[in-house]
Amino acid sequence: MDNKKLADLLFPDVVNTPEYYEEKYPYRKLPSKAQVTRMAPSPTGFIHLGNLYSALADERIAHKKNGVFYLRIEDTDEKRKVDGAVETIINVLRYFNIEFDEGAGFDENAENNKYGPYFQQQRVDIYHAYVKRLVEKGLAYPCFCTEEELEKVRQKQDAKKILTGYYGEYATCRNMSYEEVFANIKAGKEYVIRLRSQGSPDKEITFKDCIKGEIKLPENIHDIVLLKKDGVPTYHFAHAIDDHLMRTTMVIRGGEWLASVPIHYELFNILGFKMPEYGHTAHLMKFDEETGGKRKLSKRKDPELSLDYYRKDGYHPYCMKVYLLTLLNSNFEEWHEKFPDKDINDFPFSVDKMSQSGALFDKDKLHNICKNELSCLSEYEMYNFLHEWAVEHEPEKCDIWFADKEKMLGILRLYMGIGMKRRRKDFIYARQIFELIAYFFDMEDGQKERDKLGNQTIDKKTVHNILKEYLATYNHDDDNSAWFNKLKAIADKFGFASDMKAYKKEPEKYNGNVSDIAEIVRIAVTGRANTPDLWQIVHIMGQEQMTERITAAIEV
RNA sequence: GGCUCCAUGGUCAAGCGGUUAAGACAUCGCCCUUUCACGGCGGUAACACGGGUUCAAAUCCCGUUGGAGUCACCA
Numbered sequence: 001m002d003n004k005k006l007a008d009l010l011f012p013d014v015v016n017t018p019e020y021y022e023e024k025y026p027y028r029k030l031p032s033k034a035q036v037t038r039m040a041p042s043p044t045g046f047i048h049l050g051n052l053y054s055a056l057a058d059e060r061i062a063h064k065k066n067g068v069f070y071l072r073i074e075d076t077d078e079k080r081k082v083d084g085a086v087e088t089i090i091n092v093l094r095y096f097n098i099e100f101d102e103g104a105g106f107d108e109n110a111e112n113n114k115y116g117p118y119f120q121q122q123r124v125d126i127y128h129a130y131v132k133r134l135v136e137k138g139l140a141y142p143c144f145c146t147e148e149e150l151e152k153v154r155q156k157q158d159a160k161k162i163l164t165g166y167y168g169e170y171a172t173c174r175n176m177s178y179e180e181v182f183a184n185i186k187a188g189k190e191y192v193i194r195l196r197s198q199g200s201p202d203k204e205i206t207f208k209d210c211i212k213g214e215i216k217l218p219e220n221i222h223d224i225v226l227l228k229k230d231g232v233p234t235y236h237f238a239h240a241i242d243d244h245l246m247r248t249t250m251v252i253r254g255g256e257w258l259a260s261v262p263i264h265y266e267l268f269n270i271l272g273f274k275m276p277e278y279g280h281t282a283h284l285m286k287f288d289e290e291t292g293g294k295r296k297l298s299k300r301k302d303p304e305l306s307l308d309y310y311r312k313d314g315y316h317p318y319c320m321k322v323y324l325l326t327l328l329n330s331n332f333e334e335w336h337e338k339f340p341d342k343d344i345n346d347f348p349f350s351v352d353k354m355s356q357s358g359a360l361f362d363k364d365k366l367h368n369i370c371k372n373e374l375s376c377l378s379e380y381e382m383y384n385f386l387h388e389w390a391v392e393h394e395p396e397k398c399d400i401w402f403a404d405k406e407k408m409l410g411i412l413r414l415y416m417g418i419g420m421k422r423r424r425k426d427f428i429y430a431r432q433i434f435e436l437i438a439y440f441f442d443m444e445d446g447q448k449e450r451d452k453l454g455n456q457t458i459d460k461k462t463v464h465n466i467l468k469e470y471l472a473t474y475n476h477d478d479d480n481s482a483w484f485n486k487l488k489a490i491a492d493k494f495g496f497a498s499d500m501k502a503y504k505k506e507p508e509k510y511n512g513n514v515s516d517i518a519e520i521v522r523i524a525v526t527g528r529a530n531t532p533d534l535w536q537i538v539h540i541m542g543q544e545q546m547t548e549r550i551t552a553a554i555e556v
Numbered sequence: 557g558g559c560u561c562c563a564u565g566g567u568c569a570a571g572c573g574g575u576u577a578a579g580a581c582a583u584c585g586c587c588c589u590u591u592c593a594c595g596g597c598g599g600u601a602a603c604a605c606g607g608g609u610u611c612a613a614a615u616c617c618c619g620u621u622g623g624a625g626u627c628a629c630c631a
Contacts, residue, residue, distance in 0.1 A: 042631050077630055147629075163558070164627070192629055209561095217560065228629040235631050259560065259626040282562080283624080326580085330569055333580065355569085357562045358624070365568065365581045375594090415593095422594045484590050500590075518591035530592050 006178055007135040009185070010142060010193070014125070014132045021126055025115055025245045034067035035250045038103070038243070039093075042074045043085035047092050048306045049324075049361065050254070050284045056324050057281065058252050059098050060349040067249075071103035072118045072242060076232045092307050096317045115246040120238050127233045130241055130271065131193055131226055139198075139270050140226055142191040143173040144184050167197065171223045193227040197266060205265050209258070210250070210351045211279040220262035236260065240267040243276055252279045252351075279351055284327070285358040305361065314389040314430020319370040326369070329353045340376070371425040379412040382427075386412075389430040400441050401434065410540050411437050414532050424532060439526045440541055443548070446527010450553040453523055458516065464554050466490060466520055471550055476543040480535045491517045524553035 028036060037058040041051060062069035071090070075081055090105045102112035104119060117123055134140035143166075150166065157164040174196065176184075184191065199219035206216050226237040233241070243251060258280045268275045284305075310320060322344060326333040335347055374382070383405075390398040402408060415437065417424035427433050438445040453463050473486050488498035497503030497513040522534050525546055531537060538546050 040631090044631090074631065080630070143629095150629090158557095161557075190629095194629095212561070215560075222627095225629050230629085232629090234629070239631095255561075255625060256631090257626090280561090280625095285624080327568075333568090334570090337580090359569090360567060362567055362581070368581055417594070420594080424593055426593070481590080488590070498590085515591060522591070528592090532592060534591060 002178060003136050003138045006141075006181060007132045009178075009182065010135060011128055011132040014128050016125065016129050018130050018133050021129065021245060025247065028068065028247045030068070031066050034065045035061050036068045036070075036246070036248050037062040037250050037252060038070045038072055038246070038248055039100075040072045040074050040242075040253075041089055042077060042080055043082060043089070044080050045082035045085035045088050046306060047089060049310075050305075052093070052096060052098075052307060052320070053284055053324050053328065054252060054254060054281055055093060055098055056096075056321065057279075057328055057349075057351075057354065060325075060328075060345075060347075061250060061252065061351060062101070063345070064349050068101045069099075070115070070118070070246065071100045071105060072120070072246065073104045074120055074235065074238065076120050076228075076235065076238055078230075078232075092311075095311065096307075096321060120233070120242070123238075123242070124231060124233075126245065127227065127237065127241055128231070131233075131237075134195075134226070134270065135193070137270075139196050140193050141174060141176070141196055142181055142184075143171075143194045143223070143225075144176075144189050144191045145173060163201075165222045166194065167221045167223055174223065190229045192225045192229050194223040195226055195267070195270075197221050197223050198270065199262070199266055205262055207261065207265065207275075207278070209280055210277050211252075211281060211354045212258075212356060215258070215261075217259075217262050220266045222263070224263055236263050236267060240264060240271055240273060244268070244271070244273040248276050250277045250279065250351075252281060255280045255282055279354070282355050282358040285360045310429075312393060313432070314386075314393065315366075315370065316374060316385060316429065319366070319373045319429075322373055323366045323369045325349075326365075327355070327359050330355065367428050370428045374427045375416065375423040375425045377416070379409055379416060379418055382412050382416065383409060386430055386433065390434070393430075394434070397434075397441075407440070407540060411440060414536050414540065417532070426530075426532075436528075439528065443545075446523075446549075447552070449523050449527040449529075450549075453520065453553055458512065458520070462494065462511075463520055466494060466517060467524055467550050467554050469493065470521055471547060474543075476539075480533075483535045487517050487521070488514055521550075524550045 030036070039051075039055045039058055041047070059069045061067070073086055086104055090100070093100070100106075102110075102115070102118075106113050108116065131140055145166075153166075153170055154164045157170070171194070173194070197220055199221040201218065201221050203219045204216050205219055206214060209215050224236060225234050227233055239251075242248075261278065265275065267273075322336065325344060325347065326336075329347070329349055330353055332347055332349075336344065377385070387398075387402055390401060394401075413419060415424060415426050415433075426436060453460070469490050470487075473489070475482075478486070490496075491498040491512075491514045494517075495511045496517055497507075497510040500513060500515075503510055503513040518534060519529060522531060523529060525534065525541075526537060526549075
């Protein structure tokens with residue numbers, strides 16, 4: 001059959017040739033080892049930790065050697081599109097300090113937008129030019145099979161226990177004559193364009209994955225769909241065209257794509273493109289309670305792993321980045337500990353240090369990292385971070401919390417251990433921080449704990465007497481040690497050990513020790529068993545508030 | 557089911573033919589500490605199983621088992 005004639009019938013409107021595009025998007029002039037990477041999400045508006053994980057890898061690889069990291073939007077599936085998704089993606093990544101060099105979201109005429117458009121919907125002319133060429137060469141053809149017909153074939157193949165799919169003798173539209181095609185089109189039948197696969201079932205391809213190493217896979221034999229019935233390309237075809245024309249050098253993507261490398265291999269091959277390097281990442285996993293095993297993070301089942309979740313609770317983006325980096329490159333953690341003052345972007349990120357199997361997401365580890373990283377901030381950095389978070393996520397309480405700047409700074413200094421020999425590590429994320437210090441602002445806060453006083457080892461009456469004694473002897477002008485000496489005096493009076501060493505020697509001789517006295521006062525004042533130095537707390541909140549709290553505890 | 561990848565403590569992981577099998581998180585204990593933390597020291601805890609190859613195997617090969625991914629006009 002006359003392929004040229006067929007191509008013209010199918011694509012009468014194509015004006016530009018592949019050569020035109022090759023020239024329009026020349027090879028990038030970059031330093032010798034620079035890589036061009038990309039993030040290519042579909043605009044569903046949902047980004048989870050896995051996406052960030054992978055985007056961070058791409059970004060590091062590109063920026064490590066002055067390469068390019070760009071954003072392309074894979075909006076070829078109408079059904080999944082969500083409005084505003086692109087803005088969300090850019091904002092979220094920006095929040096985590098990951099910046100693109102070019103791509104979607106940049107001004108169309110900007111210097112760094114030479115390889116656009118970056119929305120696949122806007123690239124259909126390009127795809128068509130290349131498909132037309134393939135049809136001319138007899139490497140692609142129209143297929144009029146309906147979904148029902150395909151489903152029937154699939155069932156038949158299933159029953160015979162042979163490979164399912166559109167290939168070989170099952171590719172019924174493969175050898176349709178021009179006349180038939182013409183008649184079908186004339187009749188208004190819908191069709192897709194399929195690849196005429198040149199692969200052989202008993203040959204295999206070998207390629208080097210830069211994360212997983214050498215991998216052997218069978219050749220592709222499927223006549224996969226290149227253009228869907230609406231003329232929009234499938235992922236596979238768009239990937240080949242876009243990554244070639246945008247001159248991507250390294251494609252880091254999820255392991256779910258590994259199985260389709262043979263398709264991409266054939267596509268790049270028949271198109272005459274050089275393949276980029278591939279790196280297929282292991283997925284972040286989650287422990288599944290139901291099955292008792294690991295599984296891939298899923299959008300459906302794990303809403304708590306969406307990035308919004310971390311934003312809402314106010315995880316500091318820097319901490320998230322550090323955590324992700326420790327997962328991404330096994331030697332990062334060691335490096336970061338060795339050079340705590342170096343910019344984490346100076347870490348020599350390397351693809352081959354990336355993990356082969358999926359890491360279980362570990363919240364304990366994340367929290368530990370948060371504690372450590374947050375303890376390195378200054379009180380002003382912390383103040384700003386908390387303020388920004390509160391404005392957005394707790395607007396009503398924000399005014400109360402930040403009404404008195406000096407008070408807040410004082411609290412932060414105290415809780416962060418600023419001015420002490422060593423920093424404290426109480427802070428994990430914004431919401432947790434405000435829960436920790438809520439008693440400074442909310443009189444009701446901690447009442448539950450106060451109510452419990454006297455229900456444990458020490459009886460209620462004793463507790464109340466201790467608190468009364470505390471109030472009676474309290475002097476707001478006492479310094480820290482004078483104040484503590486009074487606690488000791490109370491201890492002695494009630495048969496508690498004021499000397500820890502003596503207590504340890506003969507614990508049975510006492511009702512308890514100063515630590516117990518301090519705990520009682522601590523809970524009465526703050527509603528918490530764990531807080532920094534009580535004397536300082538009392539001096540931040542003031543005598544009045546303290547008295548009120550203790551009175552409330554006694555009156556229970 | 558076919559194809560592919562993976563397999564070291566509870567978790568993340570070093571390891572590249574000879575190691576007392578690192579380290580981090582979690583956990584437990586002790587010490588420091590006038591209270592809470594921080595910190596310091598120490599403990600418990602691992603090479604999935606079975607065959608080879610080798611003087612020597614966590615490391616190389618082959619099976620088994622287990623886990624994961626994928627088999628669309630979704631990406």
